[in-house]
Amino acid sequence: MRERLQQQNPWLKARALSWLARLPFLDAYELSRLLNVTEKEVQWLLHDLGNIHWVDQVTPSSPEFTTLPLHVLAASAVSAFSCQLDIPENEVETTFAVGHRDEVRRLTRLEAYTFMNRIFAELAYDLHKEGLRWLAELRARPLARRSDSIPWWPPGTEGYGCLRSTLGWAPFFVAMDRPDAPLIHRRKRIADWYTFRDEGRGWGDYWLPPIFIVTSSAYASDQWAKAVQAAAGRRQVNTLEVWLADIDTVFSKGFVAGIWDDLDGVTESNLHRCLHRISELDATFAPWLRGDEVPMLLSPTQPKLQAWANQVVVSLVSGTPVGTAEALGGSHSFFPPPISRAIEGLGRHPLLTASELGVMLKVDRRRAERLVAGLLRDHLIEALPPLKDEPSGEPRYILAELALKLLAARDGVPFSTYLRNAPFTGRNQYSLAQHRLGPLLYHPEHTAGANRFFISMLDAPEAERPRLMRWFGPAESTFWLTHDGSRNWLQPDGLGDLHWQNQTRRFFLEWDRGTMRWREMSDKFRRYASLYTSFARSANPWTPDTVIVTSTPQRESSIWECWQSTMAESDCPPSLLLTSIESLVTRLGPFAKVWRTRADDLRRRTWAEAIDLWETERTDSTNQQLEDDDD
Known part of the structure; x- marks a missing residue:
């Protein structure tokens, strides 16, 4: 092995170590892209560098x-790395993404940084391949120190890059979005960027290099764009230079391609057109290993990362105290x-049983029970006693605080913000977030009934029937509206x-156990009317x-009367209403002939028949109206 190490190109080893210090958690393919060598060469290189620690x-x-x-880059190699660079070790931890503390923090957000690594490697x-411009720098934000330890790096951005050409230097930053990050967190990141720029920190002259936001979806891109423009309007300052593209497009076409939308969503530009050239740029570059000597054999001073992670999991299971990070x-x-x-x-849909969770995850009951047992053992969920009228007699489960913290850390959102605004619900010690879990636990039979309904839709046999494409959780099913002159x-x-x-229809479910008073029911229907009017x-x-699923046929008829009178009072546009009885839906299933579609017609139809009948009547009504207008 020593002979092979000596025969290998020392410059290549130095370059590989420098890249691993800049972009930790690279796979062999990504490192081969960065080094412009074959993946096989990189595998041998990593094997040898691993053997010498x-x-x-x-x-x-x-x-x-x-x-x-x-x-x-191994945590025990940071000292040797700093010696070869001839800079202090604490400066290395500020400049590069290295060290055990950085590794621990980066592991909590590994999805975001792994995706960014792949994007940077392909870039x-x-x-x-282009050859016209060459790469001067690509780095992930160091996490071992405070976020302001690098004065020129704006907060809330994960990556930095710089291109070089005969025209000068072209720096840029990259921000990685997460699908479950709440809008309020995106707005906070934007506010921090404006503050950073307008205080003249790092770059001066009220200027900041462009920020490329890799969003989770086209819808998220629209949210980001509106938030950036709104923040500029509130502050009465120039708008930040931000470019947007969703992650699927970035992966399929590449970071350099003409995929970047401006804030108006009109212009699609490639990377080079989005960048600005400046003449001087020194402080933002990190040094590279020179490669004039072969890396020496090191003595490991810390356990390997995989062994450390395994020990942490064992400690959590046994109840041994472990630091939060x-x-x-x-x-x-x-x-x-x-x-x-x-x-x-379970975070999106609290109070599921093990068998219901299995249906949602598409695994058999035995495997689902083993899965739940593992979650309980790892203190990630809590069990609630079986409900009095629970047909199966199974306990129901909710997320524990540790699981919520894992999700918040994964999405890079402060825990308190995540509790209030993210689409997940669970047990925690903070009263500020009990507005979500409290109502669900106060009426557990109600929540369990709605869960059973959606699970029965997922579990229905595949046939010529409608399919449930998406089931929204309670945290995602809240709508704000203006009702009776107030918010x-x-x-x-x-939901x-x-x-x-070939059509996707959104529906709202009301699970009525016969306990809601008619005054409360009428008020809720009026809010439905206000919401539907705003949609129209x-x-x-x-x-x-x-x-609407209710308890008895008599109450079902009363619901029809209440619904029709409320909608007529509010001048609400017509919409499809389906009602049924809980016993019918439970016994026959949601796609059987259990649905009533008219106040004056007691016949039961399937959900598909109800949709087809509604569409036919609406088409006939539209055609009749057109004929009347022509006359």
Whole structure:
């Protein structure tokens, strides 16, 4: 091995170590793109550097990326790395993304940084192919020190890059968005960027290099754009230079391609057109290893990262005290994907049983029970006693505080902000977030009934029937509206998207156990009318369907009377209403002939028949109106 190390190019080893210090948790393919060599060469290189304890590796698990070994500059090699660079070790930890503390914090947000690594690796390769401009710098934000330890790096950005050409230097920053990050957190990041720029920190002259936001979706891009413009309007300052593209587009077409939208969503530019050239740029560059000597054999002074993570998980299971950062970093990226999906599922839909969770995750009951047992063992969920009228007699489960902290850390959102605004609900010690879990636990039978309804939709046999495409959780089902001249809110018991006949229809569910007073029912229906009217008057008019499941046929008829009178009073546009009885839906299923679609017609139809009948009547009504207008 020593002979092979000596034969290998010392410059290549130095370059590899420098890249691992800049972009930790690279896989072999990404490092080969950065070094412009074959993946096989990189695998040999990493193997040799690992044998002399310069490189550590870990194999994390996540539903969001393929499980592959990821490589970092070993924490025990930071001292030798600083010696070869001839700079103090504390300066190395400020400049580079290295050291155990950085690794622990980065593991909690591994999805975001892993995606950025892949984007940067492909960017380096594409620029090398172009040959017209060459890469001067690519780095991930160091996390070992305070966020303001690098005075020129704006907060809330994960990456920095700089291109060089005959025209000068072209710096830029990259911000990674997460799909479950709440809007208020995105606004906070934007406010920090404006403050950073307008206080003249780092770059001076009220200027900041462009920020490229890799958003989670096209909808998120629109949210970001509106928030950036609104912040500039409130502050009465020039708008930040921000460019937006969703992550799927970035992966498919590349960072250099003409994919970047301006804030108006009109102009699509490539990377080079978005950048500005400046003549002087010294402080933003990190040094590279020279490569004039072969890396020496090191003595490991710290446990390997994988062994450390395994020990953290063992400590959590046994109840041994572990620091919060250690617990989050050591456990988040090493739970198998089914565990991660189960945490998300229970966070979005509290009070599921093990069998219901299995239906949602598409696993059999035995596997679901083992999954729940593991979550209980790891203190990620809590069990609630079986409900009195629970048909199965199974306990129901909610997320524990540790699971909520894992989700908040993954999405890079402060825990208190996440509790109030993210789409997940669970047990925690903070009273500020009990507005979500409290009502669900106060009426657990109500919540369990709505859960059973959606689970029965997912569990229905595949046939010529509508399909539930998306089931929104309670935290995602709150709508704000103006009702009776004041700001109010409406939260249906359920919200879903149903696909039928090449069309997706959104529906609101009300699960009525016969306990709501008629005055309260009328008030809720009036809020529905206000909301539906606002939908009909929006830029893209639409009206959702309404599904009400109640306790008795007599109450069902009364609900029809109350609904029709309320909608008539509010001059609300017509919409499809389906009602049924809980016993019918439970016995026959939601896609059987259990739905009543008229106040004056007691016949039961299937959901598909109800949709088809409604569309036919609406088409006939539209045609008749056109004929009357012509006359």
